[in-house]
Amino acid sequence: MKKNIADWTIIENSLQNNNHCLMKVKLENNGTLPTILPGQFVQIKVDNVEDVFLRRPISVHFVDYKNNELWLLIQLVGKGTNKLAEYKVGDKINIVYPLGNGFTIPESSEPKKLLLIGGGVGIAPLLYLGATLKEKGFKPVFLLGARSGKDLTQLEEFKKYGEVLITTEDGSLGEKGFVTNHSSLLCGDADFIYTCGPKPMMVSVARYAKEYNIDCEVSLENHMACGIGACLCCVEKTTKGNTCVCTEGPVFNINKLTWQI
Ligand SMILES: Cc1cc2nc3c(=O)[nH]c(=O)nc-3n(C[C@H](O)[C@H](O)[C@H](O)COP(=O)(O)OP(=O)(O)OC[C@H]3O[C@@H](n4cnc5c(N)ncnc54)[C@H](O)[C@@H]3O)c2cc1C
Numbered sequence: 001m002k003k004n005i006a007d008w009t010i011i012e013n014s015l016q017n018n019n020h021c022l023m024k025v026k027l028e029n030n031g032t033l034p035t036i037l038p039g040q041f042v043q044i045k046v047d048n049v050e051d052v053f054l055r056r057p058i059s060v061h062f063v064d065y066k067n068n069e070l071w072l073l074i075q076l077v078g079k080g081t082n083k084l085a086e087y088k089v090g091d092k093i094n095i096v097y098p099l100g101n102g103f104t105i106p107e108s109s110e111p112k113k114l115l116l117i118g119g120g121v122g123i124a125p126l127l128y129l130g131a132t133l134k135e136k137g138f139k140p141v142f143l144l145g146a147r148s149g150k151d152l153t154q155l156e157e158f159k160k161y162g163e164v165l166i167t168t169e170d171g172s173l174g175e176k177g178f179v180t181n182h183s184s185l186l187c188g189d190a191d192f193i194y195t196c197g198p199k200p201m202m203v204s205v206a207r208y209a210k211e212y213n214i215d216c217e218v219s220l221e222n223h224m225a226c227g228i229g230a231c232l233c234c235v236e237k238t239t240k241g242n243t244c245v246c247t248e249g250p251v252f253n254i255n256k257l258t259w260q261i
């Protein structure tokens with residue numbers, strides 16, 4: 001898929017809570033968006049920060065083709081992401097897009113129970129995935145986990161596209177515990193699981209999927225630099241050997257990974 005590099009205008013950049021901001025950007029000069037697959041990501045240039053030379057990879061949270069907008073859900077963890085949260089409406093931002101592969105969208109004729117499990121900011125790519133699945137006639141179920149209810153954001157958006165189940169570690173919202181302990185998982189009746197979040201969470205989801213023989217795709221967030229397969233800093237071991245997550249992923253079927261599940 002062709003990669004683009006362009007300036008975008010920030011049309012919204014709002015703090016959702018203490019550690020997340022929602023950034024909406026619009027293509028400059030009324031440019032038209034290419035097809036972007038759920039699960040793909042972008043690389044954002046962060047200007048004017050000491051020691052931040054590399055672009056920061058961020059998942060596509062949502063694509064609004066009607067308005068030529070891209071939505072990004074950003075967790076503020078370090079210099080780059082904190083700087084991004086400071087950008088103001090009207091500021092310009094340079095983005096390489098779209099990068100990586102996407103989640104598998106089943107044929108619309110197949111009746112499937114699709115479970116989308118997100119942990120922390122790993123919920124980011126699941127909104128656009130859920131929207132795409134709903135458009136194809138599926139009824140996705142989101143299972144979203146966070147440390148506390150205040151860490152979960154965009155819930156009203158998720159509810160537009162499917163049922164939303166929640167777990168929090170402190171029990172302040174939804175069921176108390178980790179996503180993988182949610183009561184809905186007891187019966188193992190999903191047909192396909194998509195997941196994104198911290199690696200231990202994804203390993204646990206993958207183990208669950210294997211136990212119940214459910215097809216499962218994970219979106220990896222390995223550290224990245226170039227984003228285009230040149231620097232090899234995002235390598236993951238797969239059944240085909242070492243693979244660049246930025247070009248061959250970030251989405252992998254669990255059967256392709258060599259995790260000790
Ligand atoms: C394909 C992909 C999609 C991503 N999507 C999103 C997204 O939608 N929203 C979002 O908020 N973040 C996302 N990330 C993670 C995001 O890229 C990093 O959090 C960001 O680069 C950190 O930059 P920084 O300058 O703020 O932090 P740094 O100063 O570089 O690092 C601060 C801390 O964050 C840790 N860190 C840095 N990069 C990562 C990473 N990739 N994974 C885990 N920990 C990291 C560092 O080890 C350090 O402890 C994604 C990463 C990848 C690879």
Ligand code: FES
Binds near residue numbers: 223225228230234244
């Ligand atoms: S980030 Fe450079 S090869 Fe993947």
